Amino acid sequence: MAIRIKIPTPLRKMTAGKDVVEVEGNNVGDALRALEAQHPGMWTKIIDDAGKVRRFINVYAGDEDIRFLEGLGTPVDARTEISIIPAIAGGA
Amino acid sequence: MTSTRTLASSSVVIVGCGGLGVPAAWTCAAAGVGRLILCDDDAVEVSNLHRQVLYSESDAAASRAKVVALADALQRRFPHVELVPVARRLVGSDDLRALVAGADGLLEGSDDPCLKFAACDALLALRGAERPPVGVIAAAIGRRGQYFGQLATGACFRCLFEAPPPAAAVAGCRVAGILGPVALEVGAFAARSLIRLLKGQPDAVAGALMRLQSGRLDRVAVTVAADCPCRALEPRHSGVHPRP
Numbered sequence: 001m002a003i004r005i006k007i008p009t010p011l012r013k014m015t016a017g018k019d020v021v022e023v024e025g026n027n028v029g030d031a032l033r034a035l036e037a038q039h040p041g042m043w044t045k046i047i048d049d050a051g052k053v054r055r056f057i058n059v060y061a062g063d064e065d066i067r068f069l070e071g072l073g074t075p076v077d078a079r080t081e082i083s084i085i086p087a088i089a090g091g092a
Numbered sequence: 093m094t095s096t097r098t099l100a101s102s103s104v105v106i107v108g109c110g111g112l113g114v115p116a117a118w119t120c121a122a123a124g125v126g127r128l129i130l131c132d133d134d135a136v137e138v139s140n141l142h143r144q145v146l147y148s149e150s151d152a153a154a155s156r157a158k159v160v161a162l163a164d165a166l167q168r169r170f171p172h173v174e175l176v177p178v179a180r181r182l183v184g185s186d187d188l189r190a191l192v193a194g195a196d197g198l199l200e201g202s203d204d205p206c207l208k209f210a211a212c213d214a215l216l217a218l219r220g221a222e223r224p225p226v227g228v229i230a231a232a233i234g235r236r237g238q239y240f241g242q243l244a245t246g247a248c249f250r251c252l253f254e255a256p257p258p259a260a261a262v263a264g265c266r267v268a269g270i271l272g273p274v275a276l277e278v279g280a281f282a283a284r285s286l287i288r289l290l291k292g293q294p295d296a297v298a299g300a301l302m303r304l305q306s307g308r309l310d311r312v313a314v315t316v317a318a319d320c321p322c323r324a325l326e327p328r329h330s331g332v333h334p335r336p
Contacts, residue, residue, distance in 0.1 A: 009236050009305060019306065055254035060312065068315055085301070085312060087205070087253040088231035088238050 003031045005082045015039050028061055029072030031082055046084060047072075056087040100172075102290055103127040104197040107182060107211060109158040110134070111143040111275030112201030112230050112237075112282065117162060118146065119283035120199075121170040125290075128166070128173055129191060130159040132202075133181040143272035185213035193218060197290050198227035199283060205231075205256035212249035215242050216322055226289040228297060230282040235271050237278030237304045240314070241285055241297030247314040248322040252301055278304055 002022040007015050015021055015038075023034035036043035048054050051072075059066045060083040066074045076082065104125050106113050109132035117128055136144070136151040136158055146165040147158070159177035167175055182188055182202075188210050192198050200211035208229045215227045229249050230239035242248050281304075285297035296302065301312040316323055 009234060056257040058252065058312075063313065065315065067317070083312075085303070087257055088233055088236065 002078060003076050003080060003082060005031060005035055006084065008084050008086055010086060011042065011045055011084065014041055014045070025076065027070075027072065027076055028059060028066050028074045028082060031076060032059075032072070058085040059083070060085060099124040099287065099290060100126040102197065103129065103195040104199060104286065104290070105129045105131065105188075105192050105195050107131045107188070107198065107200045107207060108202030108204075109144075109162050110140065110201070110203065111270055111272070112232060112279035113199070114144045114146050114162060115276045115279035116199045116201055116230070116283035116286075117166060119280045120287065121166050121173045123283075123287045125197075125287070126172075126174060127176065127195075129176040129178060129195065130162055131178040131180075131182055131191065132158045132162075133179060134158050136161050143270060143275045145272075145276070182207060182210070185210040185217065188214035189217050192225050192227075193221070195225050196223065197225055197286050199286050200227065200229045201231070201279060201282065208249060209256055212242060213321075216248055219244050219322075226286065228282045228286040228289070230278055232275050232278040232304075233270055235274055235306070237274055238301055239278060239282040239285070239297065240301045241289060241295065241299060243289065243298055246299040247316045248320065251317040251320045251322060252314045274304065281309070 003025055005021045005023060007019055007021060012019060021035055021038060023031050025031035025034050032043060032046060046053060046057055053059050061069060061074050061076055061080050102125050104120050106117050106128060109130050117130060120128055135155040136147045138152045141147055147161050151161040157179045159179045163175040163177045166173060192214050198211055200208055211227060211229055215225060218224050224244035227242045228239050240249055240252060285295045288295040296311050299314055301314060303310050
């Protein structure tokens, strides 16, 4: 069951420029671990040492922030698109 | 909100007079906002000119304060607008709150991630005011940007991002670059949304993050987080989600 993960621009240098990566998994955590397996280094960009999503990043499953669902345990299926949304600091 | 008042009697604070603040200030002035308070502590540099389009080579050569150069440029084109330059770095939410108190709107477009949270906190502190201001918090870098609309009720910027990124994780425009048209687009769109909020009109930015990425603008709805400071200010707590 392929899950689509949308990769934000600043992390695309780690996915060879891909804006979407397809992975296998039954929940968001599994999907992000599969993303890490394909593109090493992604996990620590998104998840902190305590195993939580970093405070300046949001992960959405479909239209819902996973903080308000079951966190990394939020179930996903082939219809779910995972989005990674980092805060932008620049004021240009 | 100012639904019963005109833009001409409205006052807007613009924090950051760079790539976002310049088009935002122009958009506000062109729409008829009566008073603009321009805040920035930087001077104009040649490297700014490709995107901060109201500044000139002579401004850069003279190292003019951005707020002064911007006020001059806007005054020439929009003589009806009252322009108040504030040529210093704002520090913390109390500093911002003092500026925003009495204003109707705040547009945060500085290069300081901490100021974006300070803007959020200042708006929250003023939610109990007789006329609580509305705000749009904007950022852009490289080829992407985002802006968030914070109203007198509903989700705040801290419901979306809990804390600023660590300094080591921040790549400013000097390092990561910025495409001029992206800054112009994000600044102008953010101001357009702020104007709609000021007029009491519905806008997609209300309680949501608008993201410009790969040439597309999309919307991410934000929900009030259970342990967010804004929750205590909500008249009703229904629909609030617990934060793990």
